[in-house]
Amino acid sequence: MVSPSSVDDLEAERLARLTLSLVFEPGDPRAAKLCAEVGARELVDRLRSDRAAADIKTDAGTRLPYVQPERDLERAAVMGLRFVIPDDPEWPAWLDGLAAAPPLAERGGVPLGLWVRGRRRLDEVGRALAIVGSRAATTYGTDTAARIAGTVAQGGWSVISGGAYGVDQAAHRGSMGVGGTTVAVMAHGLDRTYPAGHVDLVDAIAERGLVVSELAPGSAPTRIRFLARNRLIAAFAQGSVVVEAKVRSGALNTANWTGRLHRPVMGVPGPVTSAFSAGVHALLRTGAATLVTSGEEVLEVVGRVGEHMLAEPRAPERARDRLTVRLQQVLDAVPIGRPTSTDGVARTAGIGIVEARRGLDKLEQHGLVSSADGGWRLTDAALTH
Amino acid sequence: MVSPSSVDDLEAERLARLTLSLVFEPGDPRAAKLCAEVGARELVDRLRSDRAAADIKTDAGTRLPYVQPERDLERAAVMGLRFVIPDDPEWPAWLDGLAAAPPLAERGGVPLGLWVRGRRRLDEVGRALAIVGSRAATTYGTDTAARIAGTVAQGGWSVISGGAYGVDQAAHRGSMGVGGTTVAVMAHGLDRTYPAGHVDLVDAIAERGLVVSELAPGSAPTRIRFLARNRLIAAFAQGSVVVEAKVRSGALNTANWTGRLHRPVMGVPGPVTSAFSAGVHALLRTGAATLVTSGEEVLEVVGRVGEHMLAEPRAPERARDRLTVRLQQVLDAVPIGRPTSTDGVARTAGIGIVEARRGLDKLEQHGLVSSADGGWRLTDAALTH
Numbered sequence: 001m002v003s004p005s006s007v008d009d010l011e012a013e014r015l016a017r018l019t020l021s022l023v024f025e026p027g028d029p030r031a032a033k034l035c036a037e038v039g040a041r042e043l044v045d046r047l048r049s050d051r052a053a054a055d056i057k058t059d060a061g062t063r064l065p066y067v068q069p070e071r072d073l074e075r076a077a078v079m080g081l082r083f084v085i086p087d088d089p090e091w092p093a094w095l096d097g098l099a100a101a102p103p104l105a106e107r108g109g110v111p112l113g114l115w116v117r118g119r120r121r122l123d124e125v126g127r128a129l130a131i132v133g134s135r136a137a138t139t140y141g142t143d144t145a146a147r148i149a150g151t152v153a154q155g156g157w158s159v160i161s162g163g164a165y166g167v168d169q170a171a172h173r174g175s176m177g178v179g180g181t182t183v184a185v186m187a188h189g190l191d192r193t194y195p196a197g198h199v200d201l202v203d204a205i206a207e208r209g210l211v212v213s214e215l216a217p218g219s220a221p222t223r224i225r226f227l228a229r230n231r232l233i234a235a236f237a238q239g240s241v242v243v244e245a246k247v248r249s250g251a252l253n254t255a256n257w258t259g260r261l262h263r264p265v266m267g268v269p270g271p272v273t274s275a276f277s278a279g280v281h282a283l284l285r286t287g288a289a290t291l292v293t294s295g296e297e298v299l300e301v302v303g304r305v306g307e308h309m310l311a312e313p314r315a316p317e318r319a320r321d322r323l324t325v326r327l328q329q330v331l332d333a334v335p336i337g338r339p340t341s342t343d344g345v346a347r348t349a350g351i352g353i354v355e356a357r358r359g360l361d362k363l364e365q366h367g368l369v370s371s372a373d374g375g376w377r378l379t380d381a382a383l384t385h
Numbered sequence: 386m387v388s389p390s391s392v393d394d395l396e397a398e399r400l401a402r403l404t405l406s407l408v409f410e411p412g413d414p415r416a417a418k419l420c421a422e423v424g425a426r427e428l429v430d431r432l433r434s435d436r437a438a439a440d441i442k443t444d445a446g447t448r449l450p451y452v453q454p455e456r457d458l459e460r461a462a463v464m465g466l467r468f469v470i471p472d473d474p475e476w477p478a479w480l481d482g483l484a485a486a487p488p489l490a491e492r493g494g495v496p497l498g499l500w501v502r503g504r505r506r507l508d509e510v511g512r513a514l515a516i517v518g519s520r521a522a523t524t525y526g527t528d529t530a531a532r533i534a535g536t537v538a539q540g541g542w543s544v545i546s547g548g549a550y551g552v553d554q555a556a557h558r559g560s561m562g563v564g565g566t567t568v569a570v571m572a573h574g575l576d577r578t579y580p581a582g583h584v585d586l587v588d589a590i591a592e593r594g595l596v597v598s599e600l601a602p603g604s605a606p607t608r609i610r611f612l613a614r615n616r617l618i619a620a621f622a623q624g625s626v627v628v629e630a631k632v633r634s635g636a637l638n639t640a641n642w643t644g645r646l647h648r649p650v651m652g653v654p655g656p657v658t659s660a661f662s663a664g665v666h667a668l669l670r671t672g673a674a675t676l677v678t679s680g681e682e683v684l685e686v687v688g689r690v691g692e693h694m695l696a697e698p699r700a701p702e703r704a705r706d707r708l709t710v711r712l713q714q715v716l717d718a719v720p721i722g723r724p725t726s727t728d729g730v731a732r733t734a735g736i737g738i739v740e741a742r743r744g745l746d747k748l749e750q751h752g753l754v755s756s757a758d759g760g761w762r763l764t765d766a767a768l769t770h
Contacts, residue, residue, distance in 0.1 A: 025714060025735050058737030066732065106710040140656060222717035224710060269654030269666065271525060272678035281654065284669070284676045291669045291676070293657035325491040325609060329410060332607035347451065350410045352443030 010087055014113070016040035017085045018069040018216070021112040023047070023060045026214040027228030030056050032109025036099065040112070076115070076217050080206075081190050085113040090121035095235050101260040104253070107228045111214045114232075117190045118210035125183055125210065128158035129298060130237035130258065131174075132251040133167030133244040134276050141167055141244030141276055144268055146174030148241060151295020153180025157302075160185065160236045162229065163202060163211070165195060167243045167251070172205055182209040183236060187229035191217035212236075230254040239264040239302040241292065245279030252279050255289060264301050265289040320382075323366075326351065330359035331368055331382065339375025395472055399498070401425035402470045403454040403601070406497040408432070408445045411599040412613030415441050417494025421484065425497070461500070461602050465591075466575050470498040475506035480620050486645040489638070492613045496599045499617075502575045503595035510568055510595065513543035514683060515622035515643065517636040518552025518629040519661050526552055526629030526661060529653055531559030533626060536680020538565025542687075545570060545621045547614065548587060548596070550580060552628045552636070557590055567594040568621060572614035576602035597621075615639040624649040624687040626677065630664030637664050640674060649686050650674040705767075708751075711736070715744035716753060716767065724760025 017040045024031040034043050034056070046052040047060045073083060084090060098110045116122060129152050131145055149159045149171040159175035161168040163184035175182040184205045186194075190213050193199050205211055214232065215225060230250060234240055234257035242265070245251040255265045267289035270277030283289035292298050323331065333349035333356075334340065340348075346356035360376055363369040368382040402425045409416040419428050419441065431437040432445045458468060469475060483495045501507060514537050516530055534544045534556040544560035546553040548569035560567040569590045571579075575598050578584050590596055599617065600610060615635060619625055619642035627650070630636040640650045652674035655662030668674035677683050708716065718734035718741075719725065725733075731741035745761055748754040753767040 023735065028735075058740070059735055062728075062731045062737060062741075063735050140658070144657060222714075223705075224714055224717060268657060269662075269669070269676070270656055272529060272653060272655075273525070277654075278678070281676060281678050284654070285678075285682070291654070291666060293663070293666050293670075297670070320608075329607075329609055332609060343447075346447040350408065350413075350444055350448050352447060355443070356447075 013040055013087055014073075014083060014085050015069045016044045017113045018072065018083055019044050019064075019067055021214065022067040022069065022072070022216055023063045024112075025228070026111070026225055027107030027109060027231060029103045029106070029108040031112065032099070035112060036110070072216055076191075079191055079217065080117060081217065082116050083113050084116050084122055086110070090123050092123045092125060092236070094238075095232075097261050098231060098235050101231075101257070104231070104256055104260060105224075105227050107224065107231060111232065113214075115190050115213045115216065116210060117212075118206045120181070120210055122210065122212075125158045125160075125181060125236065127156065128160050128183070128237045129302065130160040130233045130240040130254060131167065131171035131243060132161055132233060132240060132254045133242055134246060134249060134251065135164050135166040135168070136276070137166035137170070137244045138270075138274065138276050140270060140274075141268075142170035145170040145243040146177070148243070148268070148292075148295040148298060149174030149180070149182075150178045152298055153178045153182075155295070155299050155303075157299070158183060158209070160233050162186070162233060162250075163198060163205070165198075169198070169201060171243075172201060176204060176208055184209075184211045185229055185232045185236065186211065186213040186221075187215070187225040188221040189213065189215050189217040189219040194221055226250055227253060231257045234258040234261055234263070237263070239266060239298070241266045241268065241298055242280050242283060242289065243268045244270060244274075244276040245283075246275055247279045247282060249279045252283065255283060259288060266292040266298055266301055268292060320368075323363075326355070327359050327362060330356055331363055331378075334360075334363075334369050334376050334378050334382075336378060336383070339373050339377045341375055345376055398425055398472055399458075399468060399470050400454045401429045402498045403457065403468055404429050404449075404452055406599065407452040407454065407457070407601055408448045409497075410613070411496070411610055412492030412494060412616060414488045414491070414493040416497065417484070420497060421495070457601055461576075464576055464602065465502060466602065467501050468498050469501050469507055471495070475508050477508045477510060477621070479623075480617075482646050483616060483620050486616075486642070489616070489641055489645060490609070490612050492609065492616060496617065498599075500575050500598045500601065501595060502597075503591045505566070505595055507595065507597075510543045510545075510566060510621065512541065513545050513568065513622045514687065515545040515618045515625040515639060516552065516556035516628060517546055517618060517625060517639045518627055519631060519634060519636065520549050520551040520553070521661075522551035522555070522629045523655075523659065523661050525655060525659075527555035530555040530628040531562070533628070533653070533677075533680040533683060534559030534565070534567075535563045537683055538563045538567075540680070540684050540688075542684070543568060543594070545618050547571070547618060547635075548583060548590070550583075554583070554586060556628075557586060561589060561593055569594075569596045570614055570617045570621065571596060571598040571606075572600065572610040573606040574598065574600050574602040574604040579606055611635055612638060616642045619643040619646055619648070622648070624651060624683070626651045626653065626683055627665050627668060627674065628653045629655060629659075629661040630668075631660055632664045632667060634664045637668065640668060644673060651677040651683055651686055653677060705753075708748075711740070712744050712747060715741055716748055716763075719745075719748075719754050719761050719763050719767075721763060721768070724758050724762045726760055730761055 145167045153175040158181040160183045161171040172182045230253045240258040258265045267280040333345045346353040530552045538560040543566040545568045546556040557567045615638045625643040643650045652665040652668045718730045731738040
């Protein structure tokens with residue numbers, strides 16, 4: 001990559017990268033690779049002067065005569081959109097991890113640039129988690145996504161998702177509900193909103209966080225654009241949480257990208273009777289994902305060592321639980337009904353009378369037995385615990 | 386262990402082992418170890434003649450004067466119960482795995498003998514799976530336990546459980562419902578039934594399978610007897626499935642025993658909002674258990690290689706899924722509305738016109754586009770898939 005020595009250089013680089021992003025489908029690994037090898041401006045020159053390899057030249061030739069990057073930038077600025085490139089100070093370094101990840105479904109590579117809507121800088125996103133899942137999620141899925149998003153947001157983590165119905169929407173809302181930063185990565189141009197019903201949600205995200213896309217204004221979403229987009233959701237985050245996913249779900253593609261970036265994939269289990277959890281269960285079964293049940297557990301997986309110390313879930317400790325097995329054996333030998341002699345307790349417990357007596361004395365100190373009425377009996381405390 | 390050379394020897398061994406099992410609490414690892422080292426009859430002699438180590442002699446001394454093994458055997462025979470020992474031909478070899486497993490909660494070791502109710506031989510149990518979980522299970526838990534039990538039973542596997550309410554009961558019933566063999570391992574004497582409401586269930590199990598206990602008739606269940614019993618549930622099975630369990634649940638003790646026997650532990654996930662799945666999720670999170678969602682998956686985990694081949698869950702394949710990414714790219718470029726020229730498709734797809742035309746021809750063969758009315762359009766098949 002050629003480092004720009006002036007503002008003019010930076011803007012020339014921006015126009016070249018925008019040109020390439022208008023010519024190639026997002027996530028075309030050939031474009032990213034050539035751009036990294038020879039630089040964006042040289043690649044545009046080669047394509048224009050017929051010096052590029054046959055396959056890429058043929059593909060680029062169909063769109064190259066029609067692109068108008070300057071006009072696109074002007075129009076986008078009016079809509080509050082900017083096109084950010086790797087040479088810009090706000091470019092987040094962690095996206096460059098995509099350069100080393102092998103392609104998936106023929107998509108891959110560092111994006112040529114990113115269209116951004118929102119006042120915050122891209123690198124302000126900081127530590128972030130992707131929370132993804134079904135559009136047609138159940139209320140279990142959306143409730144769980146919102147709860148996890150709220151917890152990680154309170155822990156200072158941004159939440160990345162795809163701005164869709166279902167889990168995506170719940171994740172964005174869960175983050176914003178506690179004042180967190182959230183980023184929606186879209187598979188279409190930011191001059192429009194899909195689904196149309198999400199205009200208010202996307203406006204709110206742009207207000208407090210960021211809306212991002214590889215695609216220029218005017219671009220419609222397609223299947224391969226969703227596949228390309230998923231790698232960006234994964235790359236923006238230090239780990240991904242799949243909340244609900246059927247066995248064929250785009251969320252699993254995002255999880256796959258997270259694995260390719262060597263970042264942790266997490267999955268939220270659900271009822272085995274729910275088709276919306278079947279895709280997550282498959283991830284967990286193969287070991288591709290770690291099971292998480294709460295935002296605290298998510299932070300434990302991605303957090304720095306010791307930063308998010310998590311106590312394993314425990315039931316409240318009962319007096320009985322503090323007893324040794326031998327003392328338990330003595331306690332079990334004290335009948336519920338009529339009082340019994342020390343000898344009777346020893347025989348029932350199957351231990352010597354001296355140890356039995358010592359045990360009964362200790363149990364009396366714990367308030368679990370009493371020796372009134374000429375024999376040993378369980379106390380109310382022992383019976384209710 | 387002394388191998389008996391005659392029927393008299395076998396019966397002397399049986400009486401000695403019964404004596405020891407009446408003197409020591411079940412799963413006392415000292416008794417199992419000494420019995421394996423010096424033989425049951427020699428150990429009884431040593432306890433009777435004061436030649437045993439002080440700790441074990443003191444414990445044994447409280448009960449030894451009162452035991453009446455011959456009388457117990459006679460009375461039990463009337464009730465249809467037999468006391469089976471390792472020298473009996475029906476002793477299942479796989480219980481001996483307990484000899485090498487380290488104690489847990491001070492319980493452990495091969496049982497001295499087993500009380501059995503039922504007409505089948507102990508070793509007829511054959512390949513078996515333990516299915517365990519909460520007594521107070523939800524309907525999700527009991528439905529899932531019954532379904533998994535039914536599937537593994539149809540696969541020829543016996544189902545082992547503890548005869549309790551909830552998951553245990555559902556597992557036994559699920560097995561019997563498809564004509565499977567099931568074994569209930571109890572923590573009390575087989576002259577009685579806990580819970581009392583399970584008389585019919587336990588009768589049915591004894592009729593078609595087996596009811597088993599380490600404890601002599603007349604013995605009540607206690608906490609440490611449940612802990613000792615759990616190791617037998619694990620030892621009878623080639624693997625354990627935990628269906629629902631709170632974070633402090635006896636089912637987790639059974640899972641722990643299964644791990645100590647180096648046999649697979651499996652866990653059924655559930656909603657993260659259910660306390661009854663929290664114990665299972667903890668097992669899955671630590672990697673102590675493998676996630677399973679069906680009986681087929683259970684069989685895949687425990688089955689011999691290739692015996693239970695399991696196809697990963699898949700959604701039905703659609704015509705689009707068979708397309709290459711490049712063909713998909715062409716298909717995505719064909720608009721839903723008015724027909725478009727090949728040149729238009731090529732420009733929208735961002736690929737050369739020659740390849741675009743070749744792609745459109747292939748898509749027409751697949752029935753996804755048609756070239757009527759002077760241009761390309763999507764077919765109904767493409768729109769509905």
